[in-house]
Structures are given as C-alpha cells and as structure tokens.
Amino acid sequence: MDSLSQELLLLIIPYLRETPPNTLQSCKPPLKIASYATISRQWQHAIERFTLSTLHTYSSDLLTFRQVFALPRRRKTLRRLHYEIDLPAYSANRIACFERRRESKANEIAFHRGLADLFHALSKWDKQGLELTLTTSSPTDPSHLTWPKPKNPALQIEHRHGPSHAKPRRKEQQLTKVPKALSTALDVQYLPHLQSLTIHLDQSIPRNHNFKPHLPDPSYPAGDTLNLAIKALAETSPLSHLHLTGDWPISPALFTDATFPHLRDLKIEAALLTYDGRWYYDGDPSATEPCYESRRLESESESDSDSNSSFNSEYADYVNERREAVLNGNEPWYMWRKEPGGLFDGLVLRMAEAMGRMACLQKLVFSMGTEYFDYGVVVEAWKEVVDAGCEVRLMGEVKWEVPDGVLALWRESVGEVSIEAY
Structure with a gap:
C-alpha cells in the first residue's frame, strides 16, 4: 500500500466515498472513509485531504x-x-x-x-x-x-x-x-x-x-x-x-x-x-x-x-x-x-465620492428598499478595461x-x- 503515490491515492479515494447500490438487504454498509486512514501514514495524509476539507x-x-x-x-x-x-x-x-x-x-x-x-x-x-x-x-x-x-x-x-x-x-x-x-x-x-x-x-x-x-x-x-x-x-x-x-x-x-x-x-x-x-x-x-x-x-x-x-x-x-x-x-x-x-442623498454622496478614490474598483451594486418593500433604489456601476458606466x-x-x-x-x-x- 505504501508504494502507491499520493497522486494515485487521491484518484482512488473518491471511489471509496461512493455508496454502492444496495441491491441485497444482507449487504453491509460501506466503511466510512476515515477508517482507511489507519492503513498507513501515507494513507492518513491522503484521507485527510478529504475528511478535513469541510x-x-x-x-x-x-x-x-x-x-x-x-x-x-x-x-x-x-x-x-x-x-x-x-x-x-x-x-x-x-x-x-x-x-x-x-x-x-x-x-x-x-x-x-x-x-x-x-x-x-x-x-x-x-x-x-x-x-x-x-x-x-x-x-x-x-x-x-x-x-x-x-x-x-x-x-x-x-x-x-x-x-x-x-x-x-x-x-x-x-x-x-x-x-x-x-x-x-x-x-x-x-x-x-x-x-x-x-x-x-x-x-x-x-x-x-x-x-x-x-x-x-x-x-x-x-x-x-x-x-x-x-x-x-x-x-x-x-x-x-x-x-x-x-x-x-x-x-x-x-x-x-x-x-x-x-x-x-x-x-x-x-x-x-x-x-x-x-x-x-x-x-x-x-x-x-x-x-x-x-x-x-x-x-x-x-x-x-x-x-x-x-x-x-x-x-x-x-x-x-x-x-x-x-x-x-x-x-x-x-x-x-x-x-x-x-x-x-447624503449617504449616496459619500459613496459617490469614495468611488472616485477606489483605484481597483470594477463593480459596485448598491440597493435599498428592494428586499421587503416595493420602493427600491438600485445603483449599479462598473468600471472595466473596455466598458464603464452607471445605471440607476x-x-x-x-x-x-x-x-x-x-x-x-x-x-x-x-x-x-x-x-x-x-
């Protein structure tokens, strides 16, 4: 088992995570993927790439x-x-x-x-x-x-x-x-x-x-x-x-x-x-x-x-x-x-002033009153290499x-x- 490379193990392990079709009631449930980590330290490291990701x-x-x-x-x-x-x-x-x-x-x-x-x-x-x-x-x-x-x-x-x-x-x-x-x-x-x-x-x-x-x-x-x-x-x-x-x-x-x-x-x-x-x-x-x-x-x-x-x-x-x-x-x-x-008006003015100071800004979307009320204002501005503009x-x-x-x-x-x- 230790002769397998980490790259190969990372290809094998996803198959171990899959649950096979249970066509027979006598079939035992598949082992949890974490149980394979006891095989060796190399397997442990590979298994942890999956078990510790989320x-x-x-x-x-x-x-x-x-x-x-x-x-x-x-x-x-x-x-x-x-x-x-x-x-x-x-x-x-x-x-x-x-x-x-x-x-x-x-x-x-x-x-x-x-x-x-x-x-x-x-x-x-x-x-x-x-x-x-x-x-x-x-x-x-x-x-x-x-x-x-x-x-x-x-x-x-x-x-x-x-x-x-x-x-x-x-x-x-x-x-x-x-x-x-x-x-x-x-x-x-x-x-x-x-x-x-x-x-x-x-x-x-x-x-x-x-x-x-x-x-x-x-x-x-x-x-x-x-x-x-x-x-x-x-x-x-x-x-x-x-x-x-x-x-x-x-x-x-x-x-x-x-x-x-x-x-x-x-x-x-x-x-x-x-x-x-x-x-x-x-x-x-x-x-x-x-x-x-x-x-x-x-x-x-x-x-x-x-x-x-x-x-x-x-x-x-x-x-x-x-x-x-x-x-x-x-x-x-x-x-x-x-x-x-x-x-x-004062809030939007401060926001417009700040936009001019944001050197890397590419997209801004500001909205108020659109979630629970039908009285919404939406400001969408974009500043890209080939296109720029603002829509209210x-x-x-x-x-x-x-x-x-x-x-x-x-x-x-x-x-x-x-x-x-x-």
Whole structure:
C-alpha cells in the first residue's frame, strides 16, 4: 500500500466515498472513509485531504479544533469551515419569554468571545483561502434553520433569530445588539490576510413607517462602530470582495475618507433605517392607509430591569405575539415612505465620492428598499478595461431625484449614467 503515490491515492479515494447500490438487504454498509486512514501514514495524509476539507464545529470545541490543525499540513486541507458559536442555554419555561437584560448581555459576551477566539486562532495560520460560515445557537433551540451558502466567500456571518437565543425585544435593541457584537469582534488584528468578506444580516425592518425606535446618535455617523470596523478592514487588509447583504444598517461612516485600495467588488443591500433608528426615506403618510387598525395595547410600559417583578417569574413575561408585533413596528402595515430623503442623498454622496478614490474598483451594486418593500433604489456601476458606466433603477413606486453633485461624481468616475424607472 505504501508504494502507491499520493497522486494515485487521491484518484482512488473518491471511489471509496461512493455508496454502492444496495441491491441485497444482507449487504453491509460501506466503511466510512476515515477508517482507511489507519492503513498507513501515507494513507492518513491522503484521507485527510478529504475528511478535513469541510468541517462543522462549535466554539465549545475550539481547543480540539486548534489541536487538530496544529500541523500546517492539515491547515492547508481545510477549505470550508462552519463555526457555530454556542450561546447560553435557557430553561424550558424561558424559551418563549421576553429576553432579560442579563440574558441579552450573556449572549453578547458569548458571541464576542466565540468570534474573537476563532479569529485569534486563524490569524496565526499561513495565508490561504478559506470559506468560513459563522452561526449562533443555543442548546435549547428547538430547531436550526438552514441558510444557503454563497458560492465562494471567505467569510459569511449569518445571525439567526431563533425562539431562544434571539427572543422578542423592542426594535431599538434588535437594531443595535447584533451590529455592536460584530463590530467588537471584527478586529483588524485578527484578519490581516482577509481577501473576501460576505456578511448577511437577517433582521426585521419595521413595516409600520410611523415607527420610531428613538435611538438618535448625537455624533451620527461617528457612532456607527460596525461600519467603521468594516472600513478599517477594507483599508488595512487586502480585501478585494466585500458583500454586505440582508438588511445592512448602512451609514456614511463606511465611505467617509475611504480609499479601499484593493477593493474590486462591492455589494450592499441596505436597510431603510440607520444604525440609530432614523429613516432614509420620507413620503406622505396620508397617501396610503394602514393595512388594518392595531388594537390598543393594554399596557405600553416595559421595564428592562431584572428587578422587575415580571422578570422574576418564569411565566409572567410570556411573549404576546400581537403586542410584540406592534412594539417592533410590524403592525399595522403602513408603508408610506417611498421617497429617498436628505439622509439618503447624503449617504449616496459619500459613496459617490469614495468611488472616485477606489483605484481597483470594477463593480459596485448598491440597493435599498428592494428586499421587503416595493420602493427600491438600485445603483449599479462598473468600471472595466473596455466598458464603464452607471445605471440607476427606480423600482416600484419610489420617487427620487438624483442630486446634481452625485451625478457629476458618477460621470467623473465611470462615465455615462442612465436612470430608469421600473
């Protein structure tokens, strides 16, 4: 067996992975491919090229992961890693209840620690391509959702909203908790060789356009720690592909004075709300009617203190779905914001200025309002060797007059600009 070359073994092993047709009930199931690694060291190395190429592990097993991949030879075999961060467990009675402040804090600490520990471990590896999917889960989650993976990402961060680890809270807390945790974990020192970054945020944007989370940042956009962290990565690492999808809480902080020296491909699916809860779109509230009238809440008061009597009971703060829908701006459906306003114009202006400083940029796709609302603005710009241009698509009922200053910057960067209404 040891006389076989590694090249020949790599041709043989895929056949060992195949399951033969089970025509007879007496047929024994085929051996797992890992069992062949005991034949010899040469076979072990060849088998590991397959068994260690794709892994799903947990933050609680990080020590074992580091021990397994202590050898540089094994590190080179890893191509896809699904890393699941363990969040604290809840009691069975607490799964469908409001999240207490201490529970929320414990989740944030666990998320940050799990992410930082992984990045710290990977920062010691030699430069290589790695598709990394990050998810979170609690042992008390009744089920785990499955999200589609991007084709070739270097990093995908998915935040799942399950019944236990992301319990219903007021919208202002949901808008800040995940971005804050991500911003503290995305430390430049842990990702010095990052080339491609995809982050997908799955969060609910209010359907009631009268909703106001009341989180104004007096230093806006300087307080946008998440986009500032992304900007730092793009400025200091060889980041060439950056995709921020889902409902990304965009702000001018990402573009102000940015150069992004290596960035070639930029895609942003932006939320209609800023990180501090302000709307990018304006409109006429009288132009539409709520889909249905909300029932008057029996009580609008909500304390966030652990000393509150309702939080000292396993049942008193049980989730009222109707009440939560209203508190989080999902009832009634009252979507009257169809006109990008001054806040939107300022954001697009900063983006247009940054485009002129991105020496390597080949493609930019920016959209807002296309995911959950039929009031979308899509900006697609491309700058290639033989072709360049910019197309603005106004979807549905959206109304937007592109500022002259923005048009001038686009024409300076990529040439011809077309604006179409769909």
